[in-house]
Amino acid sequence: MNRVYIKTYGCQMNERDSEAVAALLRARGYRIVQDEDACDVMLMNTCSVRDMAEQKAIGKAGYVAQKKKRNPRFILGILGCMAQNRGATLLDALPDVDLIVGTQKFHQVPDYLDNLRAAQEAGTVLPTRIVDIAEETGSQNTIRDHVLEEKQVSAFVSIQQGCNMDCAFCIVPKTRGDERSRPMDEIVRECEQLADRGVKEITLLGQIVTSYGRRDYAHTDGVTPFVQLLERVNAIPGVRRIRFTSPHPRGFKDDLIQAYGRLEKLCEYVHLPMQSGSDRILKAMNRPYSRDRYRQIVDDLRRVRPDMYFSTDIIVGFPGETEGEFAQTRDLFAACDFDMAYVFKYSIRTGTPAADMGDQIPDEVKEARNETLLKILEANSNRRNATLLGTTQEVLVEGPDKKGIGFMGRTRGNRIVHFAASERLIGELVPVKINRVSTAVLYGELQLAGVGV
Ligand code: SAH
Numbered sequence: 005m006n007r008v009y010i011k012t013y014g015c016q017m018n019e020r021d022s023e024a025v026a027a028l029l030r031a032r033g034y035r036i037v038q039d040e041d042a043c044d045v046m047l048m049n050t051c052s053v054r055d056m057a058e059q060k061a062i063g064k065a066g067y068v069a070q071k072k073k074r075n076p077r078f079i080l081g082i083l084g085c086m087a088q089n090r091g092a093t094l095l096d097a098l099p100d101v102d103l104i105v106g107t108q109k110f111h112q113v114p115d116y117l118d119n120l121r122a123a124q125e126a127g128t129v130l131p132t133r134i135v136d137i138a139e140e141t142g143s144q145n146t147i148r149d150h151v152l153e154e155k156q157v158s159a160f161v162s163i164q165q166g167c168n169m170d171c172a173f174c175i176v177p178k179t180r181g182d183e184r185s186r187p188m189d190e191i192v193r194e195c196e197q198l199a200d201r202g203v204k205e206i207t208l209l210g211q212i213v214t215s216y217g218r219r220d221y222a223h224t225d226g227v228t229p230f231v232q233l234l235e236r237v238n239a240i241p242g243v244r245r246i247r248f249t250s251p252h253p254r255g256f257k258d259d260l261i262q263a264y265g266r267l268e269k270l271c272e273y274v275h276l277p278m279q280s281g282s283d284r285i286l287k288a289m290n291r292p293y294s295r296d297r298y299r300q301i302v303d304d305l306r307r308v309r310p311d312m313y314f315s316t317d318i319i320v321g322f323p324g325e326t327e328g329e330f331a332q333t334r335d336l337f338a339a340c341d342f343d344m345a346y347v348f349k350y351s352i353r354t355g356t357p358a359a360d361m362g363d364q365i366p367d368e369v370k371e372a373r374n375e376t377l378l379k380i381l382e383a384n385s386n387r388r389n390a391t392l393l394g395t396t397q398e399v400l401v402e403g404p405d406k407k408g409i410g411f412m413g414r415t416r417g418n419r420i421v422h423f424a425a426s427e428r429l430i431g432e433l434v435p436v437k438i439n440r441v442s443t444a445v446l447y448g449e450l451q452l453a454g455v456g457v
């Protein structure tokens with residue numbers, strides 16, 4: 005009766021939150037299972053950033069709730085952003101849900117499950133439900149426990165929760181609350197412990213990591229608290245690679261650009277959300293930078309690291325976006341030569357300023373703009389991968405690939421590489437010569453003298 009299946013929607017922060025919940029549940033004697041059909045409790049950790057993400061989760065929850073007809077003791081919980089966004093009103097559409105837990109209360113999930121179980125044991129007849137979407141001071145410090153697979157190479161570390169930027173399209177400030185940073189010492193200790201457990205690559209997570217600690221720590225010699233944190237993680241011997249997501253162009257100052265020149269573990273891959281290449285749309289989005297400033301950051305980074313890889317987020321079809329304004333996005337998008345991009349069709353989020361802006365863009369237009377950018381991206385990606393043919397890349401070996409025919413790892417630029425290797429190389433940084441490429445992945449051969457596969 006204690007088998008828990010956790011289904012996660014959305015971003016890496018959600019993945020990280022699910023992992024922390026799983027660790028807490030394990031410590032409480034629950035079993036985390038990977039088989040949805042063999043669980044007694046299903047927890048859905050949800051996303052609200054676009055309407056489709058919410059609809060998907062609601063559809064799934066409605067379907068899963070039918071299990072309760074066969075097994076009245078089955079427990080269904082909805083956690084995270086959609087729980088926070090919709091609260092108890094979710095019960096109108098999903099009356100069979102037992103547990104609704106918001107983004108500041110993940111750590112309460114074990115207690116709540118225990119309580120639901122106890123009510124069942126006591127033979128409570130009426131449906132017992134728990135809804136908790138309250139704010140909690142210090143809740144950013146509760147996402148700290150990890151469930152590591154055997155030989156896990158890479159881990160996420162949450163450094164901050166919430167966001168105060170109020171981008172006009174974005175529901176995150178509502179679902180995740182005010183921006184709150186974790187203490188730097190605690191983050192560093194968590195990274196050290198992960199390194200002790202064999203983790204080699206750390207990805208620092210937050211909605212706006214460039215603002216990390218701005219209210220809690222002073223700048224030292226022009227160095228922001230975020231870069232101070234990078235320096236400290238860089239100094240941990242067992243950590244071999246550092247990544248982070250997501251920075252905001254506004255906070256991407258010179259100290260961070262210079263950090264790419266001096267912190268050897270900081271990978272030359274940056275996810276820098278652009279959203280739009282039109283100054284008017286950026287202003288309407290409440291994104292405080294210009295297209296020129298965005299371009300400048302990209303150019304400056306390439307000056308420091310000529311082999312820098314870039315990824316971005318773009319929204320097409322923001323209210324009022326004209327053909328001319330989209331063309332500006334398209335041109336800047338092409339000029340920045342992104343290696344990876346997430347292109348989103350604008351989705352109305354009730355309660356955000358953009359929802360009431362009028363002049364909504366028809367779906368077909370959004371679709372066409374989406375296609376245009378994806379074509380550019382594909383061409384860029386092919387071009388970049390072709391330049392890697394014949395080169396030798398440093399690859400962090402993660403484990404067997406999904407096809408089971410070999411192993412996979414990533415380059416510092418976050419490209420996935422498939423190659424023949426052996427178990428004992430998992431967690432090692434190895435040179436791999438690239439001998440075949442596709443749009444999405446690279447194939448190669450280990451270049452270790454004397455190391456047989
Ligand atoms: N700062 C966060 C952003 C979270 S939302 C981060 O860590 O990246 C992730 C992306 O979803 C945003 O960058 C934006 O491109 C997209 N997005 C947010 N709200 C959206 C909306 N209403 N419609 C379409 N895309 C949206």
Ligand code: F3S
Pocket residue numbers: 167168169170171174175176177211212252
């Ligand atoms: Fe959303 Fe903008 Fe913050 S995209 S998460 S409000 S920086």
